[in-house]
Amino acid sequence: MVEQPDVVIVGGGIAGASAACKLAAGGLSVVLLEKQDAYKDLVRGEWLAPWGIREARRLGVDECFWAGGGWEIREWMTWDEAVTEDEVEAVDMTGFIPGIGGPMSFPHHAVCELMSEQAVQSGARLEMAASKIDVTPGPRPVVSYRTPDGPRELRPRIVLGATGRGCTVGRQAGITMRNSMHHWGGGMMVEGMDAWPPDVQAMGTEGDRMFMVFPQGYGRARLYLNFPTVNKHRYRGPGGVARFLAAFELECLPDRGKAVTEAIPAGPLSVWPSVSSVPEGPPMTEGVVLIGDEAGNADTVLGTGLSCALRDSRTVCDILLGSADWSPPAFAPYAEERAFRIERLDFGASIISRLHVEFGPAAVERRRRVRKLMAKNFAAQVTGLLNMVAPEEVPEFGFSEFFAERLFRETA
Numbered sequence: 029m030v031e032q033p034d035v036v037i038v039g040g041g042i043a044g045a046s047a048a049c050k051l052a053a054g055g056l057s058v059v060l061l062e063k064q065d066a067y068k069d070l071v072r073g074e075w076l077a078p079w080g081i082r083e084a085r086r087l088g089v090d091e092c093f094w095a096g097g098g099w100e101i102r103e104w105m106t107w108d109e110a111v112t113e114d115e116v117e118a119v120d121m122t123g124f125i126p127g128i129g130g131p132m133s134f135p136h137h138a139v140c141e142l143m144s145e146q147a148v149q150s151g152a153r154l155e156m157a158a159s160k161i162d163v164t165p166g167p168r169p170v171v172s173y174r175t176p177d178g179p180r181e182l183r184p185r186i187v188l189g190a191t192g193r194g195c196t197v198g199r200q201a202g203i204t205m206r207n208s209m210h211h212w213g214g215g216m217m218v219e220g221m222d223a224w225p226p227d228v229q230a231m232g233t234e235g236d237r238m239f240m241v242f243p244q245g246y247g248r249a250r251l252y253l254n255f256p257t258v259n260k261h262r263y264r265g266p267g268g269v270a271r272f273l274a275a276f277e278l279e280c281l282p283d284r285g286k287a288v289t290e291a292i293p294a295g296p297l298s299v300w301p302s303v304s305s306v307p308e309g310p311p312m313t314e315g316v317v318l319i320g321d322e323a324g325n326a327d328t329v330l331g332t333g334l335s336c337a338l339r340d341s342r343t344v345c346d347i348l349l350g351s352a353d354w355s356p357p358a359f360a361p362y363a364e365e366r367a368f369r370i371e372r373l374d375f376g377a378s379i380i381s382r383l384h385v386e387f388g389p390a391a392v393e394r395r396r397r398v399r400k401l402m403a404k405n406f407a408a409q410v411t412g413l414l415n416m417v418a419p420e421e422v423p424e425f426g427f428s429e430f431f432a433e434r435l436f437r438e439t440a
């Protein structure tokens with residue numbers, strides 16, 4: 029007998045596991061397939077924007093974030109070679125969305141584990157260590173895969189592809205992406221950062237690197253660096269971890285970054301090309317719908333991938349739970365809203381990359397000039413909204429060529 033669940037979800041990350049929670053709680057039979065045998069630190073996003081926290085609440089998975097180690101960030105400091113010591117000031121991050129505080133920082137794999145447990149408690153079947161997944165789309169799609177006990181096959185009504193940037197399901201379903209890349213990035217978890225203010229996130233650029241620090245409480249923090257593609261091997265190989273930490277020795281940071289450079293590595297160091305992927309058509313075909321990064325993603329520098337994954341999950345679950353029609357036209361509103369959203373986020377990410385992840389004297393001068401423009405002109409402060417609130421809540425002006433031209437023209 030071939031198992032015929034309502035929904036098979038391939039990929040148990042934030043997108044897939046949250047959808048499994050919602051659909052199983054809504055009474056559908058769900059199988060969640062995850063390739064890892066246990067959730068590990070894959071160095072993914074760990075900063076959830078306020079609009080993403082609201083999406084998590086709407087999905088009923090917000091408790092997984094808090095129970096998994098969610099930590100509220102209340103202030104944002106920019107320490108940067110283009111900012112003098114007198115100009116450094118803390119920006120309050122808590123007042124963007126009513127009823128939601130600041131953004132949240134959390135250990136990604138711990139939250140995925142709790143979410144998949146919640147999905148199981150709601151009635152989903154979770155299969156860890158599912159490998160060699162093969163999806164054949166169609167009105168009754170076929171999913172074959174391997175487990176440590178042998179091959180398996182499922183014939184659900186629909187497959188949700190949620191395998192992240194690997195796009196395993198999307199490729200098998202013939203959904204293609206337009207990719208572009210601006211720079212490279214690296215990330216690592218550390219502990220022992222007790223000297224760092226616990227609810228203050230920081231970012232800035234100096235020399236040939238842009239840094240980000242997201243505290244997670246109890247002296248732990250997720251560190252990220254963005255750097256030019258020509259230096260892509262800089263943190264690879266023997267001594268890479270030491271070089272990564274030493275890169276935080278920066279003039280612009282208090283005490284030349286000692287709180288970070290003396291931190292203790294507490295997870296793997298991962299280095300990646302910071303790619304944006306926009307689907308060349310709707311992220312679905314007969315019997316298959318893509319969600320999360322698999323459906324397309326903006327450059328990670330904007331920090332909105334998690335919020336997008338949760339929005340996708342909620343939108344698609346609402347359609348599946350709200351109607352018996354699961355044919356491709358039923359998902360057209362999702363495809364349309366997502367295309368609008370990714371276009372805006374991709375534009376926002378390109379502004380942030382250009383502003384903060386370009387290096388050299390002209391780039392420093394550009395950042396100085398944009399800071400002055402923002403201080404004088406309220407409209408220019410829209411960049412501060414690009415990732416904090418949902419794309420449809422940012423004035424259209426913030427995503428216009430006119431705005432980009434005004435920001436960059438004097439130093440282009």
Ligand SMILES: Cc1cc2nc3c(=O)[nH]c(=O)nc-3n(C[C@H](O)[C@H](O)[C@H](O)COP(=O)(O)OP(=O)(O)OC[C@H]3O[C@@H](n4cnc5c(N)ncnc54)[C@H](O)[C@@H]3O)c2cc1C
Nearest residue numbers: 039041042043063072073075191192320321331332333334
């Ligand atoms: C380094 C980095 C930093 C980031 N920083 C931020 C940030 O601060 N804020 C933010 O909002 N976003 C950030 N992002 C983006 C964010 O991590 C992603 O948008 C988010 O994780 C997408 O969730 P997902 O579930 O779609 O994909 P993923 O998180 O990639 O999860 C995919 C899951 O599917 C599983 N899988 C993969 N292939 C298969 C397969 N063939 N079969 C079965 N299972 C499979 C994987 O093991 C994984 O569990 C960052 C991304 C990276 C890489």
